[in-house]
């Protein structure tokens with residue numbers, strides 16, 4: 001292989017390291033975002049729980065009010081019971097009084113249930129609050145750790161970028177553009193090594209997409225210093241060190 005292809009091979013190895021370092025930086029920043037989301041999810045759940053408590057309280061207040069007016073009703077019924085003039089009237093008022101009392105006791109039970117719900121929800125809120133505090137603390141630790149790591153990775157990237165620039169310096173512009181374009185398409189993998197299958201006659205495939213490559217292409221690569229791209233995936237084809 002000629003010097004251009006050798007240069008591209010060198011550039012590819014630097015490109016791989018550059019991408020790996022950038023991926024590490026992205027990952028370490030993502031950890032912070034994941035933890036931030038964790039805290040936010042808990043905070044939203046807490047807000048929802050508080051709202052639930054508010055609604056239950058409104059419901060319970062409404063029932064209390066109803067109970068109060070029914071108690072007044074009972075007092076009135078008791079009074080009319082005393083002033084009943086006939087047995088029939090007495091019996092009718094007594095029935096009404098008993099029904100109202102029974103209804104009231106149902107409402108009292110309902111109120112008690114709601115109070116129990118509120119208490120349970122408040123206990124849950126307290127627990128959630130605690131969890132939020134814990135997760136917030138963890139977030140701060142992750143943030144600190146990530147900042148330190150990011151600084152290290154940024155420096156690493158800077159250094160590799162210098163190497164990249166150095167490696168790219170002697171590659172003709174047009175080839176460099178092709179390299180960059182294909183690298184963008186294949187997550188950094190611009191070059192593909194030609195693989196050789198032994199048989200009666202040797203056959204060749206692209207190491208990137210595994211489609212066939214003609215023997216002419218291989219011959220050209222052996223004799224000339226030019227770029228040949230896989231007709232299928234467009235990666236830049238290079239020979240493996242044993243083929244040179």
Ligand SMILES: [Zn+2]
Nearest residue numbers: 206209230233
């Ligand atoms: Zn290919």
